[in-house]
Amino acid sequence: MIDLTNVSKAYGEQVLYEGLSLRIVDGDRIGLVGANGSGKSTLFKIIVGEMQPDDGSIARSKNLRIGYVHQEVDRMQGGEVLQAVVDSVGDLRELEDEKRHLEELIAEVSDPLEAEHLAKRLGELEERYAGQGGYSIEADARSILNGLGFRESELGDPLSSLSGGWVMRVELARVLLNRPDVLLLDEPTNHLDLESLMWFESYLASFRGSMVIVAHDREFLNRSVDRVVDIDRGRAKLYKGNYDRYLEQKAQDRALQEKRFVEQQQQIKDIEEFVAKNRVRKSGAKRAQSRLKMLEKIERIQVDSNLKRVSFSFPQPERTGKMVIHLGGIDKSYGEHNVFRGLDFELVRGEKVALVGPNGAGKSTLLRILAGETSQDRGERRLGTNVTLDYFAQHQLEVLERRNTVLAEMMTRCHDETISFIRGILGCFLFSGDAVEKTVAALSGGEKSRLALAKMLIRPAALLLLDEPTNHLDIPSREVLEAALQGFTGTVCFVSHDRRFIDAIADRIVEVGGGGAESYPGNYSYYLWKKEQEALAAAEREAELESSRARAIEDELRDGSRDQKREKKRREAEERAERYKRLKPLKVELEAIEGEILAIEEGIGTLEHE
Secondary structure: OEEEEEEEEEEOOEEEEEEEEEEEOOOOEEEEEEOOOOOHHHHHHHHHOOOOOOEEEEEEOOOOOEEEEOOOOOOOOOOEHHHHHHOOOHHHHHHHHHHHHHHHHHHHOOOHHHHHHHHHHHHHHHHHHHHOOHHHHHHHHHHHHHHOOOOHHHOOOEHHHOOHHHHHHHHHHHHHHOOOOEEEEEOOOOOOOHHHHHHHHHHHHOOOOEEEEEOOOHHHHHHHOOEEEEEEOOEEEEEEOOHHHHHHHHHHHHHHHHHHHHHHHHHHHHHHHHHHHHOOOOOOHHHHHHHHHHHHHOOOOOOOHHHOOOOOOOOOOOOOOOEEEEEEEEEEEEOOEEEEEEEEEEEEOOOEEEEEOOOOOOHHHHHHHHHOOOOOOEEEEEEOOOOOEEEEOHHHHHHOOOOOEHHHHHHOOOOOOOHHHHHHHHHHOOOOHHHHHOEHHHOOHHHHHHHHHHHHHHOOOOEEEEEOOOOOOOHHHHHHHHHHHHOOOOEEEEEOOOHHHHHHHOOEEEEEEOOEEEEEEOOHHHHHHHHHHHHHHHHHHHHHHHHHHHHHHHHHHHHHHHHHHHHHHHHHHHHHHHHHHHHHHHHHHHHHHHHHHHHHHHHHHHHHHO
């Protein structure tokens, strides 16, 4: 289907690939991984032809349809949500226009032969249209949009009213509706909540084409791919199995690589020592020169950059009272939409709480009320003793000073921290070397997220409120954030769609919905198990209820059958009595007639005798 052979690509002095080869065949489910800046998105652009390689070749099967979901898309103007998705299926739109044109011609034509010819052509178009799913296209579009989190009432919303995250969902829906042969997905989960993410996973599980995915959601990768291609130092290496299996194989490769590296370093050291001792000696100069040439020919082993891990001890907040924040009897509405009715919620010292629930349930609203960013309509919000708080959300990134460098922006949060300490924390979030001198204005959305989190953690508040903190973070950055929050002695309340992140951090899950919140002690895996048990118990109760209903109906039918038999006997008795009543006078009359006949016969006999 797609063959990349010895592809090379560089930006100035930065070499992305040198001799990279990759083959994508029918049915492939590939996860594309690599360090930040290794060229994963660039590779997608080369595959679809948006960018040309400096060297090498790319071959694609004839008439191959590729669906490419970019990491970011421009805001959409004009049209409504559902129509924009339906209209993206260009072939069907052309068929619809042609069908409509033929129908108009048939209505106007007077020649029977020409009408017959047009009708035949229309029938062929109808068959093609039906074969391509034309009659179900709107229903399919609705189903995909519903799965991605759009309510039925929102399908008529203008595209211009959507935020960037919802525009991304529309773009994803458009690509899925077109059913391409190959899906290229560049960070498709960044703007999905848990519910829509799980729907998307289910959709991909039944997708019949090939797909290549770049994603930093480890659980999503693990569930969606069966091969992993690792881009490192300009080459692509294939690992069979899902993401967890890739990590196991990569760790084995790493151990072997480090062993060979140590052995090679010892070999190099031995040769260098031999050369140093013998090059000045007349008797050993020739051998020293030979060893020096050997040294020059050694291909130096390097340790994979993707496996480097940064460990860092993050600062801790001041100790607070046991009750950190309390909400009591909270009401909150937006227009006619009631988000909360009488909500009670409390965080205690040291808790790490994840808020979960369907889209629109009020998770982000609850975080904003906790942070004091949004006021409640009714109820009490009370902070505990010695509590300071920090709130992280994507829109908060705009408070970063655009003219500052990364390092200068970090220093606005600091007092007596050393430059090396500040650089250490920035290094954990992938700002190293000259990157700390970039201005905030020049940073991407993901880089701003990393800077805001680093700034928050260098002098953390006692209460951290985090709304989707892992958006735009790559896997190493997520793991650094996980480690920092796991060791954090303060209190954390957060929303995330990264299930592994939730599982690693949360010790309590709060399900938001229906105007309130229900608490589940334990991590996310336990919450899912608990919900499954509740669903099974509910199903058992429903089955028992159905069984009881069935037994009641059977009893009723049985009772009804006995009643019917009694009624039948009663009716038969009444019918017999009625027949007897009708026949009795007839019998009397018949007996009288028979008596008369007998008398007549006797009279005739007497006359004959005489």
